[in-house]
Amino acid sequence: MVELLQPESQPLGWRQYLDARQIIEEVQRRSRTDSQRYEGTLEVADSKRRVSTKRWTFERRGSFGESKSLLRFTEPPEVKGIALLIHNHPDRASDQWMWRPAIERDQRIAWRRRDDDLVRVSDVRMPQGGRCEFRLRAPIAKDAACRWADYLKGCAEVLLAEGVALRGCDLALRGDVPLGSGLSSSAALEVATILALLSAAGTTLPGETIARLGQRAENRYVGTNCGILDQLSSACCREGAASLMDCRATTLTPVPLPPGCSIVIADTGKRRGLVDSAYNERRRQCEAGAKALGVSHLRDVTLHGLWAAARDGRLDAAALRRCQHVVAENDRTVVAAACLRAGDAVALGG
Template sequence: MNDNGLRETVVRAFAERFGAPPAFVARAPGRVNLIGEHTDYSGGFVLPMAIDRAVWIALRPRADSRVSVASLDFGETGEFDLGRLESAGGGWLEYVRGMAWALGDELALRGWEGVASGDVPKGAGLSSSAALELAAARAFAAVSGIDWDARRMALLAQRAENGWVGVRCGIMDQMISAAGEAGHALLIDCRSLETRPVPLPPGTAVVVMDTGTRRGLVDSEYNERRRATEVAAERLGVPALRDVDVATLESRAAELDPVTLRRARHVVGENERTLAAAAALERGDAAEVGRLVDLSHASLRDDFQVSRRELDAIVELAQAHPACFGARMTGAGFGGCAVALVERSAADDFARKVGDAYRAAVGLEPRVYVCAAAPGASIEEVR
């Protein structure tokens, strides 16, 4: 379903549920990261783009402090009181409740009621959780008269995910959902939070390839990777691996054990690849972007070791298509999605043939999306 279709779905469902149209419609997009993986928590560089798949909330303010949200996707309604925030131990509502907790520490909030739905695939590495957080942030800001500051809201959403939901994510997902720009990727410096919109090369398209696999119970693996980057920085005497270049790392390789060295080699190299890819995008050099994207996948597979058989298979099939400039896994890894930069004129053929080949080779049903770069979180007043 396209964005307009989802908007109309939540508006219609709201009217049916409450007997009147909503006062506002909030929207926040998912994202795909073109390059710059596992660099954000080392203060490094990432190059995501917001995609034309989003979470939508039709809502109106309440006169009390209660928040009530009906999720069309989960077929249930969640409610809580802003004056008595307590975790329910998990589920989609915790992202909304977490935003209330993070915002309420600094701002006066008002209750609201709404209907939510989205088409960001869940658990696929496209940041459905950040989209829900930022859509909820837009809703709270609208009913509470809070001025919207994308960077501040992204930081508060990250705080919600870290401190309330309990996921030690970096800032990338929330920042791109809050501050994305149509037609552009966004180069984010995860230390300073400075951003720079970077146009996609003319005649190209970004294709997301969902392998049909999910990460599962791999929190310990993720935490091990993150800890290894911290150990490497400590041993090299720097605040974070952001502060090391490839030449320095190789000259001091003997100071690290083999596993820690591989983890550090990925992060340090990925930062350099990300900056180079942003420069290549700005000069319209799709071939160079593709080369760097391919190198990123090899590094994630071999040095950071967060890929898996299905991700490698779909990436190799994508790279073999003549319209593909480059492809790699995207997201934290261990399952989920890959991303490819392809010739726009052949994007539909690419999607069909890669999907068919993957289905035949792996026996799983992929979902392949040709995506457009979308704007960040928005609010619309319904008149």
């Protein structure tokens, strides 16, 4: 169950009068405002009707396409304090630079080769004893009673489609990545499964390729149309380092943190008023700016190039402001990585 807590300005009991469609419309309406804050509660019931509860807060400043958001878990203790900071740009997300932190959680799989084509899986965390099996030389079918195994089956299927000569094996799963908590447990499982299947087959693949295959398994077999952020982080992140993600090249470059340096997320307490979002207009301005400069995306433009285009009359004042924001933020991310490489925490914070 996900429950949105209504602001105090709403009449008590207002949710009693909304059907599912009206609730979705209300959520979409609020997403177009210039700021937003809500609290969430997620209740998960297992096969024995035992309920676990997770709570979080979400805050957004700025309208869609040009906003900063903070998602922070508050309960239970094992996830309390974990936070995700999102900086949204008006340009296309698939062509931006992103930072991705690693967490001290892992998914492990012990494997043992077999003499046949059977893959036998066990995971004590899952319902009904967490056991399933499938054959590599037969169509790999889904099982409604064992949905969690779709991630493993999907990984086997995409590897076979890539021409990898898989061997039968026994897989025993364990890990401490909280399931269903927004911490990429499915991506961790996909990456670990691919690594185990490759090891049993006596072969390897680069981390970036493993990430793409994990994403493909989730898109095509599991049926979740996810991006590659989680898989690339699980496959390529390094302990003690920030990671510079190039979403165009699908690469993740570890950049060590300076000794004694910690990353702190703080709420300044500054609040902003509610206004209608101008996201579509701003995106059109950015796309027009890129077209005027002869590029497909603004990451290929420099600030000096923008200013020259403005002087030549190719960009109006509004388009210049929008494009300048995107270019400056992309540059700031690359410069931050350079500061980390130089061990200059002061410059990084500046």
